[in-house]
Amino acid sequence: MTNAPPSRKPKTAAKKTPAKSVKKHKPATVLIVGAGFAGLGTAIRLQQAGIKDMVILERAGEVGGTWRDNNYPGAACDIPSNLYSYSFDQNPDWSRSFSGSGEILGYIKAMVKRFGLEKYIRFNQNVSDLAFDEEPGLWHATTDSGEIFSGRAAVMAQGPLSNASFPDISGIEKYQGHKVHSAAWDHDYDFRGKKVGVIGTGASAIQIIPELVKDASKLTVFQRTPAWVVPRPDFDTPDWQKTLFRKVPASQSALRKGLYLAHESMALAVIWNSPMTRLAERLGRWHLKRQVKDRWLRRQLTPDYRIGCKRILVSNDYYPALQQSNCKLITWPISRMSENGILTAEGIEHQFDCIVFATGFDVGHSGTPFPVRGTGGRKLDEDWKRGAQAYKSINVAGYPNLFLTFGPNSGPGHNSALVYMESQIDYIVKGVKTILDKNLKALSVRGGAQDEYNSRIQKRLAKTNWNSGCKSWYLTEDGVNATMYPGFATQYARQMASLELKDYELIPA
Amino acid sequence: MAMIDLDKMLVKVKSTQWALSDIDWDAPGADLITEEQWPKLKEFMTDLMWIEHVGARAFAAMAKKAPTDTLREIYTYFHAEEQRHANVEMALMKRWGMLDGDELPEPNINLRLIIEWLDRHSDEVPVYVLGTVVPMLEIALDGALCKFLLDTVDDPVCHQAFEKINDDESRHLGVGFSVMEMQGHGATYIKTVEMAAQIANPRVILGIASYFPLLNKMRDNVVAMGLSEEKLYACMEKFEKIGGRTKEGRSNPWFQIIKFHSRWMVDRSNKFYHVPVDALVKATSYIPRKLLPAVPSWVRELTYEPTA
Ligand SMILES: Cc1cc2nc3c(=O)[nH]c(=O)nc-3n(C[C@H](O)[C@H](O)[C@H](O)COP(=O)(O)OP(=O)(O)OC[C@H]3O[C@@H](n4cnc5c(N)ncnc54)[C@H](O)[C@@H]3O)c2cc1C
Ligand SMILES: [Fe+2]
Numbered sequence A: 001m002t003n004a005p006p007s008r009k010p011k012t013a014a015k016k017t018p019a020k021s022v023k024k025h026k027p028a029t030v031l032i033v034g035a036g037f038a039g040l041g042t043a044i045r046l047q048q049a050g051i052k053d054m055v056i057l058e059r060a061g062e063v064g065g066t067w068r069d070n071n072y073p074g075a076a077c078d079i080p081s082n083l084y085s086y087s088f089d090q091n092p093d094w095s096r097s098f099s100g101s102g103e104i105l106g107y108i109k110a111m112v113k114r115f116g117l118e119k120y121i122r123f124n125q126n127v128s129d130l131a132f133d134e135e136p137g138l139w140h141a142t143t144d145s146g147e148i149f150s151g152r153a154a155v156m157a158q159g160p161l162s163n164a165s166f167p168d169i170s171g172i173e174k175y176q177g178h179k180v181h182s183a184a185w186d187h188d189y190d191f192r193g194k195k196v197g198v199i200g201t202g203a204s205a206i207q208i209i210p211e212l213v214k215d216a217s218k219l220t221v222f223q224r225t226p227a228w229v230v231p232r233p234d235f236d237t238p239d240w241q242k243t244l245f246r247k248v249p250a251s252q253s254a255l256r257k258g259l260y261l262a263h264e265s266m267a268l269a270v271i272w273n274s275p276m277t278r279l280a281e282r283l284g285r286w287h288l289k290r291q292v293k294d295r296w297l298r299r300q301l302t303p304d305y306r307i308g309c310k311r312i313l314v315s316n317d318y319y320p321a322l323q324q325s326n327c328k329l330i331t332w333p334i335s336r337m338s339e340n341g342i343l344t345a346e347g348i349e350h351q352f353d354c355i356v357f358a359t360g361f362d363v364g365h366s367g368t369p370f371p372v373r374g375t376g377g378r379k380l381d382e383d384w385k386r387g388a389q390a391y392k393s394i395n396v397a398g399y400p401n402l403f404l405t406f407g408p409n410s411g412p413g414h415n416s417a418l419v420y421m422e423s424q425i426d427y428i429v430k431g432v433k434t435i436l437d438k439n440l441k442a443l444s445v446r447g448g449a450q451d452e453y454n455s456r457i458q459k460r461l462a463k464t465n466w467n468s469g470c471k472s473w474y475l476t477e478d479g480v481n482a483t484m485y486p487g488f489a490t491q492y493a494r495q496m497a498s499l500e501l502k503d504y505e506l507i508p509a
Numbered sequence B: 001m002a003m004i005d006l007d008k009m010l011v012k013v014k015s016t017q018w019a020l021s022d023i024d025w026d027a028p029g030a031d032l033i034t035e036e037q038w039p040k041l042k043e044f045m046t047d048l049m050w051i052e053h054v055g056a057r058a059f060a061a062m063a064k065k066a067p068t069d070t071l072r073e074i075y076t077y078f079h080a081e082e083q084r085h086a087n088v089e090m091a092l093m094k095r096w097g098m099l100d101g102d103e104l105p106e107p108n109i110n111l112r113l114i115i116e117w118l119d120r121h122s123d124e125v126p127v128y129v130l131g132t133v134v135p136m137l138e139i140a141l142d143g144a145l146c147k148f149l150l151d152t153v154d155d156p157v158c159h160q161a162f163e164k165i166n167d168d169e170s171r172h173l174g175v176g177f178s179v180m181e182m183q184g185h186g187a188t189y190i191k192t193v194e195m196a197a198q199i200a201n202p203r204v205i206l207g208i209a210s211y212f213p214l215l216n217k218m219r220d221n222v223v224a225m226g227l228s229e230e231k232l233y234a235c236m237e238k239f240e241k242i243g244g245r246t247k248e249g250r251s252n253p254w255f256q257i258i259k260f261h262s263r264w265m266v267d268r269s270n271k272f273y274h275v276p277v278d279a280l281v282k283a284t285s286y287i288p289r290k291l292l293p294a295v296p297s298w299v300r301e302l303t304y305e306p307t308a
């Protein structure tokens, strides 16, 4: 039975009723959907390449995407900040090795100011349709406010994890207590002295739990599958380091390079089944054994899949939090929700004042967040019915001048998403420049090139840990991996470094 | 019973979950327990509760080793369901005033040994060994004991609870026998020998050393309560009948092993079996509890409270 409410947009999203008269805006050169890291990074690099005629459509009233929405207690990145930031805008002032959500949002906002991006952004514009008009060679974005924005090229930067999802638990709508989603935190709710349930034990949950356990009178954690957790080398940045980075920026670049290489080497453990994989699993087991003395609890927390098959979590305080006297881990299957709480299969009703859903996001493996229509009326979600496909993760045949960020098979399992993003952004700049320099109506990737690219990718994916049998959000229902890139970030960067015109059809304006 | 569709079974299991709060624990009828019944019933319920709990732990081990995702999920539910049965039985004991405050009733020494064995070794034992022993225990102990209880106790709440429990149990048996058949299916000679060879696995030997006395001990306990030995044996024979119904079932060597064991067990005149095993029962009763390691923490998860 499916009673889950539809996925919710962050509460900052605009809720306007479509206006009667359509307001059409003058076409820009580039249309960008989303003002998160990807959309803003694209704008910066376009601007630096001299392309300044662009519009960024953002459904919320603020920039920041992931880091605007995910500000639950404990929210932080799990890739070191010096790597989880843009190489073209390094920040010497990160306060810790893994910065908190607020600090990352501050970095994004400062970036917007420094590069003067405000003028491009249209807030409270939720894109509900994106369509290519072949005759003039223009993309039209229709928004909820009934306005139409157009551009010669379009960039989809609406985020891979931007629509909160609730679990498919029967009776979820019956629950009368307070409900909070990790990606739409309720900062007005006072957790002190409350009986709180947390559903989920993924990346967000393991950050939230150590914080909530400090406030809640009783915290009950519902786990379906335990994840691999490894120690987190987190520390405050010493002042001398900030000074050094400011005075000798090359030293920060050197650290960044070092971190990059360290993460690249982790690909060996994460992506393929290698001796490094065993080593990483041993690290995970060591961490668990060191922090959890009770054998049964340890058994409950021991993953039963190969490390790397799902996202690896990093935390030093998750296991200790679970062992606090006011915290309890429940591994019984959830059978349903009631007015008062959650019923599990051992026959007990767990009652709560508040339930926290740390249940992640809707990831469309085959769908698209809004209709995207290409040449000849084709629809992207139909073309992607059997799993999303793109050429080099960025272009799709039949959708000229459209660029994807975080497109199919671009996800990193072992390195900063922003490293991959920079490769994509620079590719987009090349694409847009090609359209302008050659004055094209359409820059359209060839179907054959896309097929060839994908058969290679899928062959490589078959040998990875992600396809080794665990169920994860990386895979579609049929087990197709349309999410991850099977290789090193360096390989990805190399593939994105050149735009091969022979793989495209060029239609002059 | 033909082999069942496990995917459909999983759906069915998910859709038939129930909870302690579905039962009105304060409904009239608690006073139908006679004074004469009370002390023996208390001991009986304690055993029953612990058997459910032990069954729960066995399913947890099977979930870890399950050959398919569906079966893993089914066993995960069965693990929880056995825990639910134990919780329900504890709630009945609470209702009948058999609990000492919030104290968990003590398991008898043979159950205590089984708990110890399950905790230390069950996760490492191949799934087909537990997959055969568990249905046997379910049919013999769960089956016979529950039936006996309903014949003896008039409290309607008890009947209501066991109607739900028995529904769960029929699914456990359905899956149990299907899996036994699955494992016997197309077994080559080599595979059969390999499976049977597990009998020499030290973990399995230790398990057997705990399992045999438990059965004899339970027999003694039920007989003491007035259940005829024959009824218990009739249930055990059911195992042989259902398990051996198909060629696949019969070619599972562990079915054969358990079958022969249950034949010895039922045959009171088999001195070679009963003399040493009864001696073991006696011997185990001398084991000082202090020598046993602390009970594993999963044991403390039991509760009679419908809400937490
Ligand atoms: C809790 C959490 C922790 C993470 N930690 C890390 C980490 O440590 N390291 C790492 O590499 N990655 C991490 N990630 C992944 C993270 O999502 C990416 O690194 C990155 O922030 C994505 O940026 P983006 O711009 O692509 O998407 P987003 O940041 O999601 O931005 C998309 C923007 O588009 C807007 N938008 C969406 N739909 C529409 C529409 N229809 N119309 C108009 N606007 C729209 C959204 O409001 C949003 O502002 C984390 C993700 C989460 C959720
Ligand atoms: Fe049971």
Ligand SMILES: [Fe+2]
Binding pocket: B055, B082, B138, B142, B168, B169, B172
């Ligand atoms: Fe059972």
